[in-house]
Amino acid sequence: xxxxxxxxxxxxxxxxxxxxxxxxxxxxxxELLEIPDxxxxxxxxxxxxxxxxSLYLAARSFALSEKMGYTQILxxxxxxxxxxxxxxxxxxxDKHRLEAANKHLASEGLELTKEITIQHVMDIIFDKTPKPxxxxxxxxALQNINIACYYxxxxxxxxxxxxxxxxxxxxxxxxxxxxxxxxxxxxxxxxCGAAGAMxxxxxxxxxxARIADGVKKESADAIVTICPLCQxxxxxxxTQPDIEQIPTLFFTQLLGLYFKIDLENLGLDKLLxxxxxxxxxxxxxxxx
Amino acid sequence: xxxxxxxxxxxxxxxGKEIRKCIQCGTCSSSCPMTDAMDFGPRSLFALIxxxxxxxxxxxxxxxxxxxxxxxxxxxxxxxxxxxxxxxxKRIITQTKEKTQSNKAKDLHRSFSSSLKLFGRVTESFIxxxxxxxxxxxxxxxxxxxxxxxxKKRVELKMQKVGSPFKxxxxxxxxx
Numbered sequence: 535x536x537x538x539x540x541x542x543x544x545x546x547x548x549x550x551x552x553x554x555x556x557x558x559x560x561x562x563x564x565e566l567l568e569i570p571d572x573x574x575x576x577x578x579x580x581x582x583x584x585x586x587x588s589l590y591l592a593a594r595s596f597a598l599s600e601k602m603g604y605t606q607i608l609x610x611x612x613x614x615x616x617x618x619x620x621x622x623x624x625x626x627x628d629k630h631r632l633e634a635a636n637k638h639l640a641s642e643g644l645e646l647t648k649e650i651t652i653q654h655v656m657d658i659i660f661d662k663t664p665k666p667x668x669x670x671x672x673x674x675a676l677q678n679i680n681i682a683c684y685y686x687x688x689x690x691x692x693x694x695x696x697x698x699x700x701x702x703x704x705x706x707x708x709x710x711x712x713x714x715x716x717x718x719x720x721x722x723x724x725x726c727g728a729a730g731a732m733x734x735x736x737x738x739x740x741x742x743a744r745i746a747d748g749v750k751k752e753s754a755d756a757i758v759t760i761c762p763l764c765q766x767x768x769x770x771x772x773t774q775p776d777i778e779q780i781p782t783l784f785f786t787q788l789l790g791l792y793f794k795i796d797l798e799n800l801g802l803d804k805l806l807x808x809x810x811x812x813x814x815x816x817x818x819x820x821x822x
Numbered sequence: 823x824x825x826x827x828x829x830x831x832x833x834x835x836x837x838g839k840e841i842r843k844c845i846q847c848g849t850c851s852s853s854c855p856m857t858d859a860m861d862f863g864p865r866s867l868f869a870l871i872x873x874x875x876x877x878x879x880x881x882x883x884x885x886x887x888x889x890x891x892x893x894x895x896x897x898x899x900x901x902x903x904x905x906x907x908x909x910x911x912k913r914i915i916t917q918t919k920e921k922t923q924s925n926k927a928k929d930l931h932r933s934f935s936s937s938l939k940l941f942g943r944v945t946e947s948f949i950x951x952x953x954x955x956x957x958x959x960x961x962x963x964x965x966x967x968x969x970x971x972x973x974k975k976r977v978e979l980k981m982q983k984v985g986s987p988f989k990x991x992x993x994x995x996x997x998x
Contacts, residue, residue: 543944571985573942578890582912587997691892699896725855728889733926
């Protein structure tokens with residue numbers, strides 16, 4: 535299957551996200567077509583300056599996607615996901631806003647006419663791929679691998695309500711289905727400090743300590759993330775004194791290990807907290 | 823702009839009038855990961871807005887410290903879109919060009935923005951460098967972490983940009 539893909543500004547420099555996503559997608563026959571000439575979504579910044587500017591940013595990338603024939607856009611970053619999804623909602627529900635955006639797009643010969651939907655690339659990998667490919671790698675011994683799923687903000691929130699917002703089970707259910715043991719912990723959707731981490735390193739350290747120390751008590755072998763900024767903050771601040779160290783991977787890197795994809799294609803060497811103990815444990819599993 | 827006008831502007835902004843529903847329970851402030859670094863947590867901030875103390879509001883670092891985690895929004899018993907109100911405050915401060923006290927989080931916003939406006943995409947090293955010019959101490963204290971990331975080939979020095987930053991800039995600067 536082919537999909538339009540919005541990489542976002544952090545995709546290329548993140549710790550092996552691009553490499554591992556490409557590797558896993560090729561295994562699953564998913565082709566991600568980068569939207570040509572996409573621009574920054576404005577993240578959590580532009581919406582605080584001007585609504586018109588922030589909608590223009592989204593509309594430009596949407597129009598480029600429409601031009602290539604796709605109205606469904608995938609992204610792998612939580613901030614892009616929520617920013618674009620919010621904009622798609624505004625643009626489709628308010629004709630005046632759409633017209634205003636199109637007025638400015640005209641100078642580049644672009645126009646947005648269709649309704650755009652945004653999905654996290656994880657949703658497609660989990661829900662739209664053939665089960666037999668996954669099943670052929672199933673191994674009961676994987677139940678010895680303890681995974682702490684970390685969603686961060688902006689995937690569940692502000693979209694889901696009730697327990698699904700703070701205590702989601704989506705990634706847990708999928709990984710358990712593959713044979714992994716998903717540990718329960720209370721920091722699944724706790725903030726990593728996001729863009730506030732750099733100017734407030736003390737707060738970021740406290741938040742990351744709360745995540746890492748919490749999952750360590752649950753004997754987690756790895757933390758699995760779905761967002762470049764979450765991965766960066768959680769990985770980086772664990773190198774600070776007095777914080778437990780647990781390898782912090784992208785979900786695609788864990789899936790790569792599951793599929794036994796060559797390690798050099800997963801970018802695992804870019805992680806600050808070494809994933810060696812996890813890799814070794816996974817390689818030494820005896821099938822039960 | 824005088825206080826009454828700013829308060830009026832806020833209530834008229836989308837979704838400003840929602841704070842009328844606030845019961846001052848403090849669920850937002852106790853859910854917020856950044857409260858410790860804010861001059862006022864969201865609950866106090868809303869009380870100040872309703873009291874009309876707009877000077878304290880626009881000079882506080884609070885809206886800029888918000889990282890959009892939406893914890894407040896999803897937990898508010900009155901279903902007030904707290905995060906959106908923070909965006910609304912930032913827009914009012916930006917668009918009225920009010921002179922306000924400088925703060926670290928606002929400077930980070932501005933650094934991000936200038937990378938975006940120049941190139942259509944943002945580059946982390948550019949944002950860091952620009953921010954460090956204003957806050958050399960934070961810049962210096964981030965060096966050890968930056969070195970670690972560089973060793974792992976996770977720092978991009980080349981600017982990421984759209985195909986024609988010139989055309990992008992031309993369209994973008996006319997937006998309000």
